[in-house]
Amino acid sequence: MKKETNPKLVIWALLIATFLTAIEGTIVSTAMPKIVEELGGSRLYTWVISVYLLATVISTPVFGKLADLFGRRLMFTIGAIIFLVGSITSGFAQSMEQLVIFRVLQGLGAGALTTIPFTIIGDLYSYEQRAKIQGWISSVWGISGIIGPLAGGILVDTVSWRWVFFMNFPFGIAAIFMLWASLNEKLEKKRHRIDYGGITVFAVTMTAFLYALTILRESKQMNGTVTGFFIVALIGIILFLLIERRTQEPMIPLSLFRNRALSAANVSGFLLGFILVAFTFYIPLWIQSVRGLNATFSGVVMLPMSILWPTGAVLCGRLLAVKSIRTVTIGGNLLIVLGCIGLFLMNPSSSIIFLMIITAVTGLGFGLSFTAYTVSVQSAVDWSMRGAAMGTNNLLRNLGQAVGIGVSGILLSVQLKGPELASSLHMIYLLLIILGAASFAITALLKNEVPANNEA
Numbered sequence: 001m002k003k004e005t006n007p008k009l010v011i012w013a014l015l016i017a018t019f020l021t022a023i024e025g026t027i028v029s030t031a032m033p034k035i036v037e038e039l040g041g042s043r044l045y046t047w048v049i050s051v052y053l054l055a056t057v058i059s060t061p062v063f064g065k066l067a068d069l070f071g072r073r074l075m076f077t078i079g080a081i082i083f084l085v086g087s088i089t090s091g092f093a094q095s096m097e098q099l100v101i102f103r104v105l106q107g108l109g110a111g112a113l114t115t116i117p118f119t120i121i122g123d124l125y126s127y128e129q130r131a132k133i134q135g136w137i138s139s140v141w142g143i144s145g146i147i148g149p150l151a152g153g154i155l156v157d158t159v160s161w162r163w164v165f166f167m168n169f170p171f172g173i174a175a176i177f178m179l180w181a182s183l184n185e186k187l188e189k190k191r192h193r194i195d196y197g198g199i200t201v202f203a204v205t206m207t208a209f210l211y212a213l214t215i216l217r218e219s220k221q222m223n224g225t226v227t228g229f230f231i232v233a234l235i236g237i238i239l240f241l242l243i244e245r246r247t248q249e250p251m252i253p254l255s256l257f258r259n260r261a262l263s264a265a266n267v268s269g270f271l272l273g274f275i276l277v278a279f280t281f282y283i284p285l286w287i288q289s290v291r292g293l294n295a296t297f298s299g300v301v302m303l304p305m306s307i308l309w310p311t312g313a314v315l316c317g318r319l320l321a322v323k324s325i326r327t328v329t330i331g332g333n334l335l336i337v338l339g340c341i342g343l344f345l346m347n348p349s350s351s352i353i354f355l356m357i358i359t360a361v362t363g364l365g366f367g368l369s370f371t372a373y374t375v376s377v378q379s380a381v382d383w384s385m386r387g388a389a390m391g392t393n394n395l396l397r398n399l400g401q402a403v404g405i406g407v408s409g410i411l412l413s414v415q416l417k418g419p420e421l422a423s424s425l426h427m428i429y430l431l432l433i434i435l436g437a438a439s440f441a442i443t444a445l446l447k448n449e450v451p452a453n454n455e456a
Helices: 007-039 042-070 072-091 096-124 127-158 168-182 196-219 224-246 254-258 260-290 295-319 325-344 352-380 383-411 418-444
Strands: none
Touching: 007 042, 007 072, 007 096, 007 127, 007 168, 042 072, 042 096, 042 196, 042 383, 072 096, 072 168, 096 127, 096 352, 096 383, 127 295, 127 352, 196 224, 196 383, 224 254, 254 260, 254 383, 260 295, 260 325, 260 352, 260 383, 260 418, 295 325, 295 352, 325 352, 325 418, 352 383, 383 418
């Protein structure tokens, strides 16, 4: 006789998994200078981060769909094992080339850890409870953003940068065992058709597109190589859509895009992902290279975002009990637009307090918006489509960040100090206002209603 699901233990397993992926970005970034010092290969510095993001973008919708076909628990375990193998091998890397390869493996596993937890939450909890749980998940991201640089610095200074990767192992194993001990799934046994063609074409398409964007960002000019990869990506998109229309169990069911709530959450998720990565990268750059302050001030300015984001997520849970998703997301998007306007109004003499207010307002907006959009996606489809829906939503958020790095990098001045840098950053901030306004408009066009699928 199978044990009943223990929701509390399931949530603890998901919180641990979320912690691993949430802390990955900040803790590895902190260790990178030491890694380059020991392994060399400084030309591959940015690729250590980029290939991880690329692999995550590719694997996110794949794991989302496979979780619908073969169950959440199995696919979570496979993804976690891939992530841990990538972590361990990254820790043993003897060159930057090896580290880049192992980071690809780690990123592929991360696709499961960033998608399946949200799918499981949608399975176990009712509409009214989902936002509350999302608030806990968002709190993990906020806490990770604060302790990641600190933990990375301590490990690098007292032990070795390799423990930045080794530390994932005990947490990952604990999450796997806890999930198997607490989650009981009733799966219908039938033969499934895996969309191998769609997965392959999607992987090639995303790789070509993001690689072209990376080259364009670095060279800041179109050339034959960039054009060629963009053409490959365009052909890949067309071929992918044709495959998804004809296959029996598509990786990304195109029917998802006929749902207005899902489409709004996906498009806004892409736009807000772009804005988020620009905030994360370019506020510290402004502080250090325009204002001439040290990295400590960058951390101080970004701290309100790390605190107010989970606060907004928790507040979203309370608001969704009495307000519609449309109302909450409009409020969140408005705060984000105000934050972008604040960035555009900055000048070299702007006070640190003013910058902290900007990050606080924007962090609150992200907490409200992303949480409400996640609940909207979870509630718009049933169990059989929830993994694919969450995978697609996370894909577009991650893709927004990847495109954001590329496009904003093209606009960024090659002079990383002085008036030219300030001018180029203001161009980026103006673009963020436009994107924020577009997200606001898309959300405002939705009907003011609660999703029909309110039950877990």
